[in-house]
Structures are given as structure tokens and as C-alpha cells.
Amino acid sequence: MPETSQEVDTPHAVEATDITLAHGTFVALAKSSCHIPAGRVTAVIGPNGSGKSTFLNSVTGLIVPVGGTLAVLGQRPVDARPRVSYVLQNVEAPVDLPLTVRETVAMGRYASLGWFRRLRSTDRDAIDAALERMRIADLAHRHLHELSGGQRHRVLVAQGLAQEHDILILDEPLAGLDVVSAEVIDGIVHDTGDSRTGDRRTVIHTTHDLSEAAAADHVILMGGRVVAEGPPDEVLLEEHLVEAFGTRGLHPPVD
Numbered sequence: 164m165p166e167t168s169q170e171v172d173t174p175h176a177v178e179a180t181d182i183t184l185a186h187g188t189f190v191a192l193a194k195s196s197c198h199i200p201a202g203r204v205t206a207v208i209g210p211n212g213s214g215k216s217t218f219l220n221s222v223t224g225l226i227v228p229v230g231g232t233l234a235v236l237g238q239r240p241v242d243a244r245p246r247v248s249y250v251l252q253n254v255e256a257p258v259d260l261p262l263t264v265r266e267t268v269a270m271g272r273y274a275s276l277g278w279f280r281r282l283r284s285t286d287r288d289a290i291d292a293a294l295e296r297m298r299i300a301d302l303a304h305r306h307l308h309e310l311s312g313g314q315r316h317r318v319l320v321a322q323g324l325a326q327e328h329d330i331l332i333l334d335e336p337l338a339g340l341d342v343v344s345a346e347v348i349d350g351i352v353h354d355t356g357d358s359r360t361g362d363r364r365t366v367i368h369t370t371h372d373l374s375e376a377a378a379a380d381h382v383i384l385m386g387g388r389v390v391a392e393g394p395p396d397e398v399l400l401e402e403h404l405v406e407a408f409g410t411r412g413l414h415p416p417v418d
């Protein structure tokens with residue numbers, strides 16, 4: 164698929180060439196190629212079970228392709244892992260784990276610092292900036308299990324932000340959130356600039372929302388393989404959506 168002039172000179176943060184992804188003998192993503200432009204927002208969209216999470220897991224090195232080649236920041240995914248933050252969908256906080264919001268966000272820094280090292284002032288600054296950015300600074304000393312689902316979700320995104328990695332991956336970041344939480348997190352999804360460092364990060368997110376995908380710079384449409392990829396206006400076409408979803412949607416326009 165042709166790239167837009169905006170994408171032509173953009174280096175690729177992720178380059179997948181003829182990859183096949185499988186869980187045991189079950190092929191979740193049949194032989195496919197796609198790329199993710201660096202410093203931009205990419206939405207991965209497709210029906211349930213179409214291979215979105217499997218693909219993200221391959222980018223983070225958790226699943227190794229059974230065929231083809233996959234490069235992340237020019238490296239093997241497993242080697243690029245220290246430069247990639249992966250924020251999962253809202254996870255339950257165990258009641259018996261007495262972690263505060265701030266400690267949870269700080270865990271994002273320890274991952275690259277080493278668990279027994281002391282936080283430096285740059286680490287504390289990154290933690291404070293992430294708490295502010297997600298508007299949870301006032302919750303810093305609350306325990307995770309005292310928070311609502313939406314608040315906890317913001318904490319997890321803050322943990323990903325605090326890592327200040329080159330790639331930020333968010334799995335269905337807006338699912339199940341109220342308007343305020345969704346607005347805060349949507350701001351992160353579409354903000355590839357790091358105001359503290361001046362660097363641009365690559366954001367990859369999965370979504371079931373067509374309008375959310377339309378707001379991305381680049382879209383990858385999945386349906387057990389990559390059905391289409393490119394700018395939203397070239398990918399989110401009825402012919403591609405019908406191919407991926409097998410339906411024209413709940414309320415298709417009248418012909």
C-alpha cells in the first residue's frame with residue numbers, strides 16, 4: 164500500500180516481514196507484513212480474536228514469530244525490550260499487596276535502574292511528571308486497591324510514561340473508562356512529544372473504536388492477518404472493514 168508523503172521519510176520503529184504468529188499449533192496471525200512509523204501514533208484495530216494482542220506480544224518479545232522477521236528499533240524484539248513500555252488493560256490490584264500509587268509508578272523506573280538501586284533526582288522527576296500528566300498526583304499515597312478501575316488504569320499508564328521509553332504500547336487504553344479518564348489517556352495516546360526530553364516517542368495502541376483509529380497517523384487492520392495498513396483514510400474503507408469484520412457494522416448507512 165502506498166505511503167503518504169508524511170510517512171515516506173519516517174524511519175520504522177517496527178518492521179514485520181512475512182511474520183507468522185502462533186499459539187502452539189494455532190496460527191493467530193497468518194503470514195503478514197506491516198510496519199509502525201517511528202515518532203507517530205499507530206492504531207491496531209480488528210475484531211475480537213483477530214490477532215491484535217498477539218501482535219503486540221510479538222513486538223515486546225513475549226511471542227517469537229514462527230516465520231518471517233520482526234525488527235523493533237532495528238533490533239530483535241527481545242533485545243529492544245528495555246526501550247519499550249507495554250501498558251496492559253486494567254488489571255486487578257491484589258488487596259494484600261500494600262503498594263501506593265507512587266510506588267507503583269516508581270516501579271517503572273526500577274525496571275531499568277535495577278531493583279536495589281536508589282532513585283536519582285531524574286527518576287523522581289520522571290515519576291512526578293507522570294503523576295501530574297495523568298492527574299493522579301493527589302492520589303500518590305493511596306493504595307492501589309483503594310482506587311476505582313479508571314483511576315487504577317491511569318496509574319498503569321503513568322507507570323508506562325515514567326519509563327520514558329522510545330515506544331509506548333497501550334492495549335485498549337480507553338476501554339471501559341469514563342469521559343474524564345478517557346480524555347486524560349487519549350491525550351497521552353496522541354502526544355508523541357516528550358516535553359521533558361524533547362524526544363518523540365512511538366505510540367502503538369489497540370482499539371475497537373473506528374473513530375479512535377481514524378485519529379491515528381497510521382492504522383493496521385487485523386483479521387487473522389494484516390488486512391490493510393497505512394493512513395486511516397486508506398485503511399478504514401468499507402471494503403477492508405467488511406473483509407476484516409465480516410459485517411458492515413451495527414448501523415450501516417443506508418445505500
Ligand SMILES: Nc1ncnc2c1ncn2[C@@H]1O[C@H](COP(=O)(O)OP(=O)(O)OP(=O)(O)O)[C@@H](O)[C@H]1O
Nearest residue numbers: 186187189191209210211212213214215216217218
Ligand atoms: N495463549 C493462547 N493460547 C492459544 N490461543 C490463544 C492464546 N492467546 C490468544 N489465542 C488465540 O489467538 C487468536 C488471537 O488472539 P488475540 O488475543 O491476539 O486477539 P485480539 O485481536 O487481541 O482479541 P480481543 O479484541 O478480543 O482482545 C484468538 O483466536 C485467540 O483465541
